[in-house]
Amino acid sequence: MILDGLKIANNRNELLKEKIEKEINEGLKKPKSVIILVGNDPASKIYVNSKIKASAKVLIDTELIELSRETSEQELESLIEKLNNDKSVDGILLQLPLPKHLDEKKFINLIENKKDIDGFTIVNQGKLFQNIDATYAATPQGIINLLDEYKIDVKGLNAVVVGRSQIVGLPIAKMLIDRNATVTICHSKTKDISFYTKNADLIVMAVGVAGMLKAEMVKDNVVVIDVGINRVDGKLYGDVDFENVSKKASFITPVPKGVGPMTINALLENTYKVSRLNNNKK
Ligand SMILES: Nc1nc2c(c(=O)[nH]1)N[C@@H](CN(C=O)c1ccc(C(=O)N[C@@H](CCC(=O)O)C(=O)O)cc1)CN2
Numbered sequence: 001m002i003l004d005g006l007k008i009a010n011n012r013n014e015l016l017k018e019k020i021e022k023e024i025n026e027g028l029k030k031p032k033s034v035i036i037l038v039g040n041d042p043a044s045k046i047y048v049n050s051k052i053k054a055s056a057k058v059l060i061d062t063e064l065i066e067l068s069r070e071t072s073e074q075e076l077e078s079l080i081e082k083l084n085n086d087k088s089v090d091g092i093l094l095q096l097p098l099p100k101h102l103d104e105k106k107f108i109n110l111i112e113n114k115k116d117i118d119g120f121t122i123v124n125q126g127k128l129f130q131n132i133d134a135t136y137a138a139t140p141q142g143i144i145n146l147l148d149e150y151k152i153d154v155k156g157l158n159a160v161v162v163g164r165s166q167i168v169g170l171p172i173a174k175m176l177i178d179r180n181a182t183v184t185i186c187h188s189k190t191k192d193i194s195f196y197t198k199n200a201d202l203i204v205m206a207v208g209v210a211g212m213l214k215a216e217m218v219k220d221n222v223v224v225i226d227v228g229i230n231r232v233d234g235k236l237y238g239d240v241d242f243e244n245v246s247k248k249a250s251f252i253t254p255v256p257k258g259v260g261p262m263t264i265n266a267l268l269e270n271t272y273k274v275s276r277l278n279n280n281k282k
Contacts, residue, residue, distance in 0.1 A: 031275030142262030
């Protein structure tokens with residue numbers, strides 16, 4: 001069965017829109033986020049445009065600030081400071097990747113924790129690891145929402161996460177452990193990834209290598225979540241050889257229209273959450 005991320009995300013976005021609409025009629029202001037895009041990465045532009053479009057649909061205001069790829073550390077720092085102090089701004093998102101000369105960790109951590117709609121700051125990541133309510137990273141949260149929507153209970157499953165990034169691999173592993181899965185994290189230095197994936201009930205692929213997970217690397221009835229978005233000759237491919245792995249899987253996400261739209265939905269839900277913590281009256 002294909003896990004239809006686009007359909008589920010659209011349903012959740014519609015519910016969010018209804019909630020926000022009702023609250024606007026009751027006197028609350030629209031949530032507002034500011035997206036900072038540094039440089040001309042074409043994929044980042046696509047993602048940022050999707051975020052802006054999706055926000056508008058659910059009545060979240062967005063402002064896009066585009067900076068040149070030569071932006072200095074100082075310029076970016078003062079912009080983030082200004083937005084932190086701007087009461088009309090509920091959420092701040094710094095689109096990644098940044099150009100090489102800008103240290104991603106440094107700038108992410110300049111964002112005020114309560115405006116960090118990506119859930120990337122040290123404090124918000126730390127809260128995930130200490131089970132304290134916060135905004136959690138949108139991609140792993142979107143995966144959990146998708147599993148929940150399809151009532152896929154991960155309790156007791158052998159889960160293998162391939163990829164150990166701060167924004168996907170590590171947080172999804174923690175979220176799966178919290179739901180009582182037994183989790184193994186594989187990465188580029190793992191000697192034999194298929195040794196682990198062959199025994200997995202659930203696999204999350206988040207490495208950025210097109211078609212890396214092959215049918216012979218999985219067992220029957222596995223649940224497969226594909227986070228990869230790889231552009232090859234203008235076409236999109238996930239990290240999973242979908243055509244062949246889908247023949248063995250019980251559930252599998254497609255690329256596109258799987259995890260991507262769920263990521264955007266989770267981001268919108270985060271933006272709503274932080275704005276209402278500010279309890280914004282008009
Ligand atoms: N500040 C952030 N930067 C980045 C994040 C993030 O969560 N926060 N994640 C990724 C990119 N990303 C969001 O920014 C993202 C990637 C893909 C999609 C998506 O909807 N993909 C579509 C296909 C779209 C296309 O490329 O044509 C799909 O899978 O259906 C949404 C968000 C890195 N940077």
